[in-house]
Every structure is written in structure tokens, then in C-alpha cells.
Amino acid sequence: MSTIEVSPQAADVRVNSPEPLAPLPRPATPAQVIKNDAEAIAVAERLAKVFAEGAARRDREGLLPIAELDVFSQSGLWGINVPKAYGGAEVSYVTLARVIAIISAADSALGQIPQNHLAGVAHLIADGSEEQKNRLLAGILQGLRWGNAFSEKGSKTVGDFKTTLRRENGQLVVNGEKFYATGALLAHLVHTVAVDEEGHVQLVILERDAEGLTVINNWSSFGQRTTASGTVLLDNVRTTPENVIPVWQAFDRPTAAGPISQIIQAAVDAGIARGTIADTLAFVKEKSRPWIDSGQEKASDDVFTLAAIGDLQIRLHAAEALLWRAGEFIDLALKTPNEETVAAATIATAEAKVLTTEIAILAGNKLFELAGTRSTLAEYNLDRHWRNARTHTLHDPVRWKYFHVGNYYLNGVNPPRHAWS
Structure with a gap:
């Protein structure tokens, strides 16, 4: 797969457009059904190479990724958390986080779009009836995409619903x-x-x-x-x-619903950081000039640049390590749901969310500092990395993550159970 065919209808659909968009047709052929964790990672890595090619242009021109989204959902990656009993791969949440991070590094919009689909599938598995699970999970495996309608911007708090x-x-x-x-x-x-x-x-x-x-x-x-x-x-x-x-019911009893929602958000941010750092490395190697006082022939030999790149990579790897660790805690909470395992999964995911937020924003700032003024030119559209990080990390404030993590370890107080915790 090296190119994505774009139909004339989908080629010029832009964000914030006054033109109505008719509902997209359901897939004409069934989606691929991924069988295991290794296949999920391999498919994600293959798709990421293709999605990265047009990511800067789509952001610059505000083009909705309709063709890319069709390829994404038809790949089977939108059904990887469907249980084996219903025909799915039931991948670990370590793998699911890795998949979202891989796609988000290529195009963070494409990484975010399935977030609420995957969380919705998890809610269906936890609280749906057998009839609902059999019917709706079959549709997921066929390639049907769910799109969320949760939040209400005019309410007192994010959890205050008027609908x-x-x-x-x-x-x-x-x-x-x-x-x-x-x-x-x-x-x-x-x-x-x-x-x-x-x-x-x-x-x-x-x-x-x-x-x-x-x-x-x-x-x-x-x-x-x-x-x-x-x-x-x-x-x-x-x-x-x-x-x-x-x-x-998901929050009336201890379930992994909250950390499942959160780990996907954190994985998007990890992916943004990873993609930002990759673009920083490429720009410094290929286009940046060494500073006049460095005495170096290449920007990539500047000692301060090398130290800053080292710092970014260390912080990224630390964030990713906590992200994979959070996936392990979620898998345990799904296997043995109780107050202890769910609280531990929530805290582990909160820790990951803090570090993925911080490295995503830091990487966006450091890109321009290290790459130089030329990197701010519109032709490169590298500012999309910082804009995406700053926007997506606002989903839930990390200042409250610090509080809940500290209260858990110091006072033994379990974090609250909801979709933002």
C-alpha cells in the first residue's frame, strides 16, 4: 500500500465548511479482521508510512482525511479490542496504545478520531446485553465506524449533561x-x-x-x-x-472504563511527541545551520543541540514506558476488576498522561529552538505539531493528575471513577 485513492467527492472536503456533508456510505466490502497483537502493530506501522505523506498538507489546507479514514477502518484496527469470543483479536491495551501512538506520530488527527470509537466498544463489552454485543460488535468487525456525541460545551462541567x-x-x-x-x-x-x-x-x-x-x-x-x-x-x-x-453502570462499580478512555488520549500525545522529535531530527540534519559560536560545520554536531536532543529522547522514552506500563495495569483490571486493580490502573494511566502531555508540548517548543528560524516557514508547516499537542492535551488537565496521584500514594485515596480520570 503506497498510495490512497481519493474520490472526487472526498478530495476537497474541508474543516469548518458551511457546505453540508451527507453521511458517508457504509463499507462495500467487509473490513480486514486482525488476528493478534503482532499483526495489529504491523498494520499500524504500514499505514503510518502512508498517512504521514499528506499530513502536513491536510492540516495546512484543512482537508478532512476521508479516504485515509476509510483505509484506516477497513484495515481492521478499529476492531482490535473486540473480544475473541465475538470474533476479534482482543489485543492487550499495551498493544492498543502502541497502535494509536504509531498512527498519531504520522497524523495525530487520524490517531485521535478512533478514540471514542474504541472507548465506546469497551463500554459495549462491559455493559451491553448479549444481543447488543453480538449485533454491534459484528458491525465493528465489518468496518462500521462510531463517532461520538458526548460533551456539551455550554454545561457547568464536562460531566454535566443536558441531553x-x-x-x-x-x-x-x-x-x-x-x-x-x-x-x-x-x-x-x-x-x-x-x-x-x-x-x-x-x-x-x-x-x-x-x-x-x-x-x-x-x-x-x-x-x-x-x-x-x-x-x-x-x-x-x-x-x-x-x-x-x-x-x-461503568462508573457505579469498579471497571477499567476510565483508564481505557485515558490511555488512548495519552497514546495520541505520545505519538505527537514522537512525530515532532522525528521531524526535529530530520530538519536539524538536513536544513539547520550551526550557530556561529559552536565552531562546528554541521548543526547536528552542536554540543548544546546534542544535549537537548538527548533530553527529549529520554523524556519520550520515559513517557512511553509509563504508557506501556499503564496498559499492563488496565489489562489486569479487565481480568480482575475490583477497587484495588481499577484504582491502580487509573493512577498508572494518570502518571502516563502527565509525561505524555509534557513531552508533547516540550517537543513542539524545542523543535523551533533547535531547528532555527527557517523551521517556522509556512512551507514546512511544522507548527502543526505544537498546535496539535497544545490542543489535544487540553482534553483533561494534568494539574489534577498530580493531585490524584499524590493523594493516592500519600493518603491512600482512590481516584474518582469517570471518563476523565
Whole structure:
């Protein structure tokens, strides 16, 4: 696989466009089904080489990665956490984090888009009925993409949901407005969070073309530009109980739902850092000039540059080590879920999130310091790395990670259970 064919319809779809985008068709052929962890890593590495080729242009011109996303989901990587009992590979969360980091190093938007899909699959596995798991997981393995409609930018806190699920004339009806809806524009199914009449938070699986469901392509952030994380309007969207998953149960008892969501976020940031450092190395070797006082012929021989590169690599490897360690803790919490294992997985993932955040932002800053003024030119679009890191790491504040980690180790207080912890 060396090139990606782009249909005329998909070639010029841009972010924050006033033009409506019709729901994308479902895949004409079944997706590949990945069999094991090694195959998942190999497929990710192969795709990353292709995705990296157009990443700078897509960001610069605001082109949505529609063709790339089709290749991504058809590769089977969107189904790697489906259990073996339902036909999937059930890879470890170490492997899942590695896959997301590999893709994110090539294009962090493509790395982020499946985040809520994969987390949604985990919720389905944990709290869906057998009928739901058999039906919906089969669709995942066929190549159907889920796009999220969770957050609401006008609420008091990120966990305060105003979207409702009500019974009207014997039917279930969803009403509300969502934002930060990563993946929804380009999804086949939209999974949204709504509060029912008993006050329980439910996960509702809706068809992307359901009547009353509108996705607005109005994501205008300076970073992660091509995730199309805009608005979803839900106006009397009708559904059935078969499409409602009691997601509130995931946090009513000890489950790995929170750290699963978080490790994918941390993996995106690790990937951003990795891609940024790779571009820094290439630029310093190929284009940068040595500083006048260094006495060197090449920028890559400058002693201060060498020390700074060493520092970046050490910090990256430390962050990655904590990320893989967090995956091991999550795998244990899935195997033996209880207060102790879930708290340990949450803390391990928080530790990884701190270091992946810090190295992603630091790498973006150091790129320009080490590569020099020429690296700021628009033709290279290297500022996308810092913009992407700064935007994506805002998902949940690391200042609270420090607090929960310290409180856990010093006072024995378990961290809270929710999707941002």
C-alpha cells in the first residue's frame, strides 16, 4: 500500500465548511479482521508510512482525511479490542496504545478520531446485553465506524449533561446539542450520551443518517484541525431500547472504563511527541545551520543541540514506558476488576498522561529552538505539531493528575471513577 485513492467527492472536503456533508456510505466490502497483537502493530506501522505523506498538507489546507479514514477502518484496527469470543483479536491495551501512538506520530488527527470509537466498544463489552454485543460488535468487525456525541460545551462541567432520553408515545426520543464530537461527521453510527427520566446516563447508538440528527462541520480550533470535532444536533431523534447501553453502570462499580478512555488520549500525545522529535531530527540534519559560536560545520554536531536532543529522547522514552506500563495495569483490571486493580490502573494511566502531555508540548517548543528560524516557514508547516499537542492535551488537565496521584500514594485515596480520570 503506497498510495490512497481519493474520490472526487472526498478530495476537497474541508474543516469548518458551511457546505453540508451527507453521511458517508457504509463499507462495500467487509473490513480486514486482525488476528493478534503482532499483526495489529504491523498494520499500524504500514499505514503510518502512508498517512504521514499528506499530513502536513491536510492540516495546512484543512482537508478532512476521508479516504485515509476509510483505509484506516477497513484495515481492521478499529476492531482490535473486540473480544475473541465475538470474533476479534482482543489485543492487550499495551498493544492498543502502541497502535494509536504509531498512527498519531504520522497524523495525530487520524490517531485521535478512533478514540471514542474504541472507548465506546469497551463500554459495549462491559455493559451491553448479549444481543447488543453480538449485533454491534459484528458491525465493528465489518468496518462500521462510531463517532461520538458526548460533551456539551455550554454545561457547568464536562460531566454535566443536558441531553435527554425520554419516552414519548411508546418511543424513546433523544434531544440535545453536543460539541467536541470527534468522528461523528465521518461516522456510520453516532453514539451519544443522554440522561434518562431516572437521571441515569445512557449511551445511545444512533444511525448517522437518523432523522433529526444533524452534524455541523464547525470545528475551528487551531490544532487537531482535521478531526472535524464539531457540533451534533439531536432534535427528537427516535430510537429503541435495543440501542441503549446503561453506561452509567461503568462508573457505579469498579471497571477499567476510565483508564481505557485515558490511555488512548495519552497514546495520541505520545505519538505527537514522537512525530515532532522525528521531524526535529530530520530538519536539524538536513536544513539547520550551526550557530556561529559552536565552531562546528554541521548543526547536528552542536554540543548544546546534542544535549537537548538527548533530553527529549529520554523524556519520550520515559513517557512511553509509563504508557506501556499503564496498559499492563488496565489489562489486569479487565481480568480482575475490583477497587484495588481499577484504582491502580487509573493512577498508572494518570502518571502516563502527565509525561505524555509534557513531552508533547516540550517537543513542539524545542523543535523551533533547535531547528532555527527557517523551521517556522509556512512551507514546512511544522507548527502543526505544537498546535496539535497544545490542543489535544487540553482534553483533561494534568494539574489534577498530580493531585490524584499524590493523594493516592500519600493518603491512600482512590481516584474518582469517570471518563476523565
